[in-house]
Amino acid sequence: MDTTEDYDVDPDAEEFDENSDFVTFDMAGERYAFPMRRVQEIIRMPTVVKVPLGPPSLEGLANLRGRVLPVVSLRRCCAMEPTGHDETTRVIVVDGGVPLGFVVDRVSSVISIDPQQMEDADSVQATVNSDVLVGVIKSGEGEMTTVLDVDRLIGSQFARLTDKRGGRDIPATRLADEFDAEADLDDTLELVSFAVEGQEYALPIDQVQEIVQAPESVSHVPNADGRVLGVIDLRGRLLPVVSLRQVFGLPVTPLEPQNRIVVVSIGGGVVGVVMDTVREVLRVPHQLVAPLPSVVAGEGRKSEVESVCRLEDGKRLVSVLSVNRMFDSPEVRNEIADYRREDEPDMSDERGDDVDDDGRGDEELFVVFRLDGEEYAVDVDTVQEIIRVPEALIRVPKSYDFVEGLVNLRGTVLPVVDLRTRLGLGRTERDERQRIVVLIIGGVRTGFIVDSVAEVARVGRNVLEPAPELSAEQARVVSRVANLPEQQRMLLLVQVDQLLAAEQADQAAELCMDADDDALVGV
Structure with a gap:
């Protein structure tokens, strides 16, 4: 069978006798098999996300058409020397109560056998633990195929999977119930700090909706205000993006991987603000926060800075910005409003009873x-x-x-x-x-x-x-x-x-x- 193609296996195929049809594969030069009724499909080795604190045989979690799939090294399950993956490596997805993928060296074929060809596992010498064997298939040419027990393999490595036949309820634990820190939090200002042209600034965290990595580029908008770089797609909505460098009258530099876009709320809409880097989340006692001196603020248009935090005994000054002052231009506000999603709720309106107080919705x-x-x-x-x-x-x-x-x-x-x-x-x-x-x-x-x-x-x-x-x-x-x-x-x-x-x-x-x-x- 051509191993360059993936296999689709129907686990509900009733025309096959469950004791006589097998998917065969190779590991460390030996031939093994799973009963075909337990095999859901066979796929190439996917990209996996490593998971800490799991069994040694776990390679990681993969995405299988929107479903989370644990991927396991069958070599490790069978106490064999691990090996690297190549073009012939395959993952056999089995039904173990929840889907589980076993990594094998190479898939050989799907075979049908005469039940008389199957011998009990106790009667033969095997290279793997007999506890995970169903039996051995002997062919006329003297070749042997060792049949592995799916349930025992899973149970030997992942006992919790055998106890679960579906999802579990996750308790909505809130740490706020475990400690009394309300008085302490009331006396602090929560900020997100970031850098622009080597200077440190911050925004109140309640004005920040989220922080995302800057894309390689933004879609430019003709005739937009000079501070509006363009728009990006943020989970299906158009987000206007503004350069804080432009707001401050600094040279606008190309987007780089370390740049972050801070998404803030303004006038019922949202806008993304490009920062050079995002540094920290700060909780600063109010006594360390002072209004911007009037001599610095100057006359005329208000400064974007509304206060200054004195940290590290005054050696570190963080300028706290006001979102409203940053976008006091009617042109910019109109630009933002133009790209607000029609179905996005106006944050300036009163919330209905069916809207979460934190504005997060779903x-x-x-x-x-x-x-x-x-x-x-x-x-x-x-x-x-x-x-x-x-x-x-x-x-x-x-x-x-x-x-x-x-x-x-x-x-x-x-x-x-x-x-x-x-x-x-x-x-x-x-x-x-x-x-x-x-x-x-x-x-x-x-x-x-x-x-x-x-x-x-x-x-x-x-x-x-x-x-x-x-x-x-x-x-x-x-x-x-x-x-x-x-x-x-x-x-x-x-x-x-x-x-x-x-x-x-x-x-x-x-x-x-x-x-x-x-x-x-x-x-």
Whole structure:
């Protein structure tokens, strides 16, 4: 059979005897088979998303026509030496209660046999564990084909899949129920900071709808206001894009991969603002925020800057912008209104009872970050702030291996965890792209080091689905996936309150209480 083509196998084909029809394949020079009634289809090796905390045999998750498919190395399941993939590598998709793909070296053929050709597994010497064998097919030429038991293979590696015959309910856990931080939050200003021409600015986070990576180009609009670069498609709607460099009278540079578009609300519409880079999410005490001095603001048109944050004892100044002042031009506002979707609700109108108070509707908002080349996401409501990794951390003896140390965050002791290590991924050298995502777990602020923060993304609830339960810990930590085949992306959604076990969270709290504040000054 020509292995350059994919196979479509009908698992419900009643004309075949279930004991006599098999899909045969090769691994490590040996011939094996699955009962054909258990095989749904055979596909080429897809692109997979690696999942932490899963069994060693798991290669990752793939998108199969909009469906999340766990992909497993059959060599590893059978304790064979792993090998690389090539043009002959195939994935056999089987019915294991939920679809599961087994990676094999090469698919040979579909065969029908006389039941007398099948011998019991106990009567032959096999190269794999007899517990996962159904039997052996002997041909007239003396060749043997080992028939594997699909259910035992799945059970030996993925016991949780055998216990589940469909999706599971995901509890809508909210960390706000686990701690009392309302008074603290009321006394802070929440900001998203970014850089333009080397200067640091910020916008109030309640004015930011989401942050997306800039595309390679935008569609230019004839006769548009000079500050409007053009429009882009954002999940089916036209988004006008404005250059903040142009707003500030700076040279407009070509879009680059590090550029981000901050989507803000204005006048009932939305507009994307191009920033050089997005830096951090900040929570700044109000006493560190001061109005822009009148002598700086000048007369006439109001400045785009409405206040200034004094951080790091005044060594770091962040200018807080006003969206309304940035777009005080009637021409720009009209331009934005022209491209507003007709069916998009006017945010300036009163909301009806059937509209969510947060304005998200059928979407959820996530902070997306990267670890080991894959994209993860956490609910934006669970993120306290995002900060740069300091040059030095206070090391803590006799703590968990994933605890990197402690840092002073504006007078508060913050334990810092290497999220790569916590999720069983390899450590990496520190670099400028890494960030600390500050979350609250068990009432304690805890920082998690990630490779980089990508964006704040709105994701439709229709593309969210339970993650396959491949191990107990993975099922707790990576609870859902956002399957985005049109973008060729899959986001692994992290359940924040499961990142640290109860005893680990307790130790983090003890570290904070026992830390010597004087030793942390200046970190």
